[in-house]
Amino acid sequence: MAPIVAVTTKVPNPSTNAGKRLRKLRRVNGMRLNPGQSICCLPWGSRRGFETQVPLRRRLIAMCVALVCLAGAFSGMAADISVMVVDRHGRGVEEVVVTATPAVANGVPKLKPAVMDQRSLAFAPRVLVVGVGTSVEFPNNDAVSHQVYSFSDAKRFQLPLYKGKPHPPITFDRAGLVVLGCNIHDAMVGYIYVTDAPYFGTTEPGGSLEFKDLPVGDYRIALWSPFIADASSSLIRTVHVDGVARTIARVQLSLALRAQPEPRPRRSDWTY
């Protein structure tokens, strides 16, 4: 039978460590405790010193956790921006393109197919704003044929004479202004404003536009319309969304609206 060998392992003496911790606690804030006195039996004034010193690390950790949670909750907050565009007499201006670009990127535009219709010898809508990469259909719902074209740098194309919807959609893959014309009807003019801003729209007949549930942050609001003669630099606002209250951006124009939209399609660019 093999002899039983006693194996001993050197481990810290718990009673010794406990003694060290107790002596350390007794030195907190210069307090001295009697050997038989317990921390939990300290009078209130003495315990306050203990509570403010010993759990400091825990409190810092809890504070950091709270700040992280607060930041997370704050980042999830959102609020509306209400844009109002009025002329120099205070009347609302419709069909104004409004883009909202966050100072710190917080999303990508939600692209959806768009339509630039042709009705009653006019483009409908006259002004369309789309995100870069949007496909646009050009149905002709008139009884007569149209030949739609653009010679703008942002998108050059032409749709041979047609009625109905024989042509596939056109994708606008570059930011900029696309001026539309018809080679048959010179009075027809339309605009597609292609933007890389994640939030955009056009003002209602009363001159207003609402951006719903935008994440907290600073935004650059910019306006464009073929009828606005004011300098583009005067049509920019920086607003802040605080996640609580609605932010209102009101822009009043200084110059009278143009009688005719500008720029016009350049027929001279056609090559016959």
Ligand SMILES: [Cu+2]
């Ligand atoms: Cu036409």
